[in-house]
Amino acid sequence: ELKVEQNPLFLSMQEGKNYTIYCNYSTTSDRLYWYRQDPGKSLESLFVLLSNGAVKQEGRLMASLDTKARLSTLHITAAVHDLSATYFCAVSNSGGGADGLTFGKGTHLIIQP
Amino acid sequence: GAGVSQSPSNKVTEKGKDVELRCDPISGHTALYWYRQRLGQGLEFLIYFQGNSAPDKSGLPSDRFSAERTGESVSTLTIQRTQQEDSAVYLCASSFDRVNEQFFGPGTRLTVL
Numbered sequence: 001e002l003k004v005e006q007n008p009l010f011l012s013m014q015e016g017k018n019y020t021i022y023c024n025y026s027t028t029s030d031r032l033y034w035y036r037q038d039p040g041k042s043l044e045s046l047f048v049l050l051s052n053g054a055v056k057q058e059g060r061l062m063a064s065l066d067t068k069a070r071l072s073t074l075h076i077t078a079a080v081h082d083l084s085a086t087y088f089c090a091v092s093n094s095g096g097g098a099d100g101l102t103f104g105k106g107t108h109l110i111i112q113p
Numbered sequence: 114g115a116g117v118s119q120s121p122s123n124k125v126t127e128k129g130k131d132v133e134l135r136c137d138p139i140s141g142h143t144a145l146y147w148y149r150q151r152l153g154q155g156l157e158f159l160i161y162f163q164g165n166s167a168p169d170k171s172g173l174p175s176d177r178f179s180a181e182r183t184g185e186s187v188s189t190l191t192i193q194r195t196q197q198e199d200s201a202v203y204l205c206a207s208s209f210d211r212v213n214e215q216f217f218g219p220g221t222r223l224t225v226l
Contacts (some may be wrong), residue, residue, distance in 0.1 A: 033215075034212055035217075041153065041219070042217045042218060042219045042220055043156075043204070043206075043217040044217075045214040045215070045216065048213070048214045061141075066221060081195075088155055088156070090156070095159070100146055100148075100158035100159075100160075100161045100169060100172060101146075101156075101158060101172075101215065102159075103155035103156040103157075103160075104155055105154065106154075106155050111129045
């Protein structure tokens, strides 16, 4: 059974600081996703990571994937208040074909001025 | 273009009643997914459709839950004899193919009294 663990589950940080959210998963997978969810809203896709060593960056967010370690990281650089949200990583359930995703429990991020 | 839409946005029902939730995927997306998100939790995969067939029903929590899809279009998730533990936000997502991200709808918030 595929399990996805995120840490930390809750993070409060100050604007301007850097931090990393970690996502570990238990079995081989070929796709990992990062999503953002604002309170009362649906999920917004941030990154799709498809191969070992993949690195993607968008603004102050950068995601990477190490398939050998079964680890993905979401790094926040010089945080700003607008990045406050819950961040989920999700891993595909099987090696091929469109299928459901297994989500981590989410990291609730609060960025304080 | 139009995103994934879901209806109703909110549904309050009494225990024991049946409910039907609707999802309109993005046009051209062959894959469609249903997830459940309980308060403060991550997403729980329910069912996946490729076209109008459902190769993966592994996430449906009980036989009270069923879903169908018409071609590569609308899908309905039906919950029979609702229970209080069914209260959650039900999210629908669609994707173009196996390597692209899933785009989520706004969700239906179901409350079972």
